[in-house]
Amino acid sequence: MNLNLRNAIISNVQGNNQQELQETILDAIQSGEEKMLPGLGVLFEVIWQNSSNDDKQEMLTTLEQALSK
Template sequence: MNLNLRQAIVQRMHDKNDEELFGVIADSIGAEERVLPGLGVLFEIIWQHSEAEQQSQMVTTLKEHLH
């Protein structure tokens, strides 16, 4: 993924409040594939700022729902 794309997505989300961020995520889930890079960038931020225990829980949740 191009760094410029990451920067653009972060910049677009920068001034959103909690409700707006929730809406962006909720509206993007199951939407067109063109929103997937944006969700990927948001997930990357969440992952980078999560403790190891939280990361482990995310992996467990993902694994449970891939079957």
């Protein structure tokens, strides 16, 4: 069986509204389960690919600041 995890994750949330997406993200973070990390990674990839250069720079600044604490 050839399962593409990235496509499965995208398919699972495709068509969700903002509230549903937020619930998915919060559930993944709050559960603390490492099995949720690939899903968050795919969602971040979608955000990154659909962001402007300014938005990408803002994300990088936020990450840098959060990781330097």
